[in-house]
Amino acid sequence: MQHDKLALIADVHGNLPALRAVIGDAKSRGATRWLLLGDYITDFPYPNEVAELLQTLENAVIIRGNKEERYANMRGENPDWLALEQMAPARWNLRELTDANADYLFGLPDTAEFEFGGERVYATHSIREICPLASKVREVNSSRWYRDKMFEKPFSRSEYPAIANAAIDASPTVTAQISALPRGVYAFGHNHIQQHFRRGDTLLVNPGSCGFATDFAIGAPYTMLTAANGEIRVEELRVAYDIDALIDTLKKSTLYVAASIWCETVARTIQTGADLVGHFLHHAQDVGAMLGDTDYPVSDATWRRAWATWVDPTVGNNGTFA
Ligand SMILES: [Fe+2]
Known part of the structure; x- marks a missing residue:
């Protein structure tokens, strides 16, 4: 049946x-x-x-x-x-x-x-x-x-x-x-x-x-x-699907040209399975608060500063989690 x-x-x-x-x-x-x-x-x-x-x-x-x-x-x-x-x-x-x-x-x-x-x-x-x-x-x-x-x-x-x-x-x-x-x-x-x-x-x-x-x-x-x-x-x-090929396509796309920082956190997220977009966005809010920029979405200055100071938390673990 x-x-x-x-x-x-x-x-x-x-x-x-x-x-x-x-x-x-x-x-x-x-x-x-x-x-x-x-x-x-x-x-x-x-x-x-x-x-x-x-x-x-x-x-x-x-x-x-x-x-x-x-x-x-x-x-x-x-x-x-x-x-x-x-x-x-x-x-x-x-x-x-x-x-x-x-x-x-x-x-x-x-x-x-x-x-x-x-x-x-x-x-x-x-x-x-x-x-x-x-x-x-x-x-x-x-x-x-x-x-x-x-x-x-x-x-x-x-x-x-x-x-x-x-x-x-x-x-x-x-x-x-x-x-x-x-x-x-x-x-x-x-x-x-x-x-x-x-x-x-x-x-x-x-x-x-x-x-x-x-x-x-x-x-x-x-x-x-x-x-x-x-x-x-x-x-x-x-x-399973080809994640490496997808990341390759993403990095050659006009989306990447328009939003490179975002796409970098996206690529790391699907490589590790850790919510690194979310992690970076929280960091950007913290950086904004430090700079007195409490608006959300954050200003471009805060966004750039956040990217320059963000530490990918999976790197200490080599990004490997079972
Ligand atoms: Fe969603």
Whole structure:
């Protein structure tokens, strides 16, 4: 008997080779349906190709992420701060996207609900949009939390679920909020950490970032849900793709010309799996505070100063984490 299989994919961030690899792998495993969870563009030079590939998927539910929401607002308003160097990737993407692809991506819905395997699926880019527990769940599962824990005491992907579960259980507020949710499957992205956990009849699942993984593992993650015998089985998968070739293309692209500092942190992020874009952005804010520049995005002077003073925290470890 053929089972119904739903492939969950999130946070592509313009990484066409990763998206292609994941779609190919999911098809080979018999995916019958697709759920795409937002953030399709920004960090890699394929915004149109990603938008067009999404539109070829059949039986797909596709929602937008915070990137598409923000770009939609910028497109209409063209604010002054969009001229800052920190915003160069946004300017580049807005310029490169065809009108048809921009209309498609920015016009996607923010949430979706549907049935799968006899359960209600609630889809949103960031889980905080659906239920108030989200901010707490994010706190213990965010890229920053994961990265800082990893720097404190490195752990492997197989050790992570126990660590994340213990962090959730240690918070009575989070536990109570999860218990209060209506039964169902809550699918979200945004945190760039592949994870899933169950509490009673509730399944929470984040397939990780297909194009921009920050869980210290290399490759493109996605999650397959299989409906069989009245249950939903969860498989966390990760597909290899040619990261060196992608970085080579990135560094030869006009995106790199427009946003070289950003692209350098992007390249290091996909090489190490550490959220180095986030790490650098926090450093830039700290440098801004030191210089009395508290605006965000930061000024170009702060951005340059931050790049000159930033220490890549993975270098001390040679960038190698299991
Ligand atoms: Fe994202």
